[in-house]
Amino acid sequence: MGTTVQVNTAVYATTHVATNLLRSVRAIIKGCGLDTSRIRDQWEVLELGVSTWLASGHLRALTLEVFDPRRRAGDDLVGRFDFTIDYGYYPDGDGDLWFDPDAVAYAIRKQGSIPSECDYRLITDNAPGRPAVSGWSSTTYRSTAGFTRHAIGTTTGGGALGANLAYYTRRNS
Amino acid sequence: MTSLTADPETRQRLPICEIPGIADARRLPDGDFTAEWDSIILPADMKHRLVRTAVAGFQLREKVTFSALPLHGVVLLVGPPGVGKTTLARGLADKVARVATGRQWTFVEIDPHGLTGSMLGRSQRSVDQLFNTVLAEQAAAGPLIVLFDEVETVFTNRGALSMDTNPIDVHRAVDAALVGIDRLAREHSNVLVIATSNFADAIDPALASRADQVITVPLPDADARRQILQHTLLAVAEAFPGARRVLAADVLDQAAYVSDGLDGRRLRKAVAAACAMTPGSNGDPDQITGAALMAALEEFREQR
Amino acid sequence: MSVMVRSIASVPVRTSTETWRAIVDLLARAASPGRDRLLAVTNVAAILIAEEYTQQAPIVVTPAAGARVRVRTVHGTDAVDAQTDEIPLAVSPCAGTAWTMSLPCGIDDIEEIRASLSTHSWITVRDVTDGITADPSEPSTKSAGSLVINYEEMGR
Secondary structure, eight states, X not given: OHHHHHHHHHHHHHHXXXXXXXXXXXXXXXXXXXXXXXXXXXXXXXXXXHHHHHHHTOEEEEEEEEEOTTSOTTSOEEEEEEEXXXXXXXTTSXXXXXXXXXXXXXXXXXXXXXXTTOEEEEEEEEOTTOOOOTTOOOOOOOOOTTXXXXXXXXXXXXETEEEXXXXXXXXXX | OOOOOOOTTTOOOOGGGGSTTEEEEEEESOHHHHHHHHHOOOSTTHHHHHHHHHHHHXXXXXXXXXXXXXXXXXXXXXXXXXXXXHHHHHHHHHHHHHHEESSOEEEEEEOHHXXXXXXXXXXXXXXXXXXXXXXXXXXXXXXXXXXXXTGGGTSBOGGGSOTTTSOHHHHHHHXXXXXXXXXXXXXXXXXXXXXXXXXXXXXXXXXXXXXXXXXXXXXXOHXXXXXXXXXXXXXXXXXXXXXXXXXXXXXXXXXXXXTTTOOHHXXXXXXXXXXXXXXXXXXXXXXXXXXXXXXXXXXXXXXX | OOEEEEEEEOTTTXXXXXXXXXXXXXHOOSSOHHHHXXXXXXXXXXXXXXXXXXXXXXXXXEOSSSOEEEEEEEOTXXXXXXXXXXXXXXXXXXXXXOOEEEEEEOTTTHHHHHHXXXXXXXXXXXXXXXXXXXXXXXXXXXXXXXXXXXXXXXXX
């Protein structure tokens, strides 16, 4: 009986974290004044990928890259938000499911203003061997040279999982 | 809950089959049930009176208020095991659907053991859900016949229980079921509930008083026994023509005579037993004899 | 019966997308034009579910005929128990295309969501704090019968 409860809690934790990660990302997009159409149109695919790879343990990070299409490639990164997954955040695996929107709001404030012409994309970093999920393709991150990374802390978690949020700012801005 | 095989070609299974407490759900008329109506042998007019009761009931309930004429649309069939109560109920459901035409009938069979959960408190919730959600919504969607087999499983005679040995949950479940039946009857005139019970004394009197009609399905008399044996032997003879020798009039007369006290199910099983009775037959149904049938019937009588 | 009510287990038992699929299965189980219409708004509906607007206020379906349907989502620890009450409806109110649906949405998202559904005229978006119009009080279905007695069959 104890084992069954544990398994159920783990499954619930990944579902909880997956959906709330996407809520967090969407909140950031809205909060920065960006167009939410893209994340809305991709919601189903995003949720399937994130929940699948959290459940399989392959997801290392979910990243929101914000870039300015008016700038030249290689120099167009405007901001970035990383949600890094810690699979052992609760060593006993019995963390209650929770979600803190304030941490996200803080990151948005600290990020500063973003031009409304900016676009964005969502990237996942996975360990090798992840199960295939349709709708996702390989890509590479934009370079963060010239950016400083700021860790905020966990924004959502449960079971054994915790998701840590960090944001990037350009050094000379 | 028994698992059912459904032929997707001919029968559209309703999604409510997956709900605990529902044993079967199908549209009527249904060929299987039609055959069952024909196979039930009962004293004269008993079957037909049931149909008339249902038909009169629908018409009265549609036009006359419940407070003036409290008809619950419940028919209770009681009788010893094997007399064909469940077969009769299914056959009646089908017959009603064929007589009262113009709309699509739905048939739902309740699995009372699926309602009385082992978890305390779950029984009442299951019963509430069954009546107030499942059955009420089905009844709103179209005319409905509900078969409630072994009704004493839920409608336990509370007077015969002691509060010490039975949880409050049982009492709440019975109350919930009675309220459920009342509400169903008041709000939907096109619902017929056919309940069966092996033990008349085990039924809560509150249910019995709600029955529009209580029928005691009897053990078959000699004439009925003869018809039942003939019906079974005819069916066997279609596949095993040798069985025709047992259909001789004097053989049937004798068989009906010696089988006093046997119910319909035992009579039919005796035919199968007769196919295995004689060592030399080697279990070949084609070699059944009248003597083997007599011996089987005698044996079954002694076992009662 | 003028309204049918259901609760569907959502996060963390189901993802927001899976929750919408369960609601679609409830409303239009078999392949049909109506089911296609529901599936076409999966992304938007899933967002409303993720934001738990559908827990605060129900999704309301008004079919062409028959009872209205109110569906709420259940989130958190209550979601686990809610699964036992997910009973199929007796009908598929959204199988055809004559139904309309009202989705609840918080004030922060209502403009965006309304705009995204503008080409789906059968779906409206209402403020989650709005009350819903009272369900029409229908006379009881005593008149549901237009049963025609076949006396010839009865005599057989």
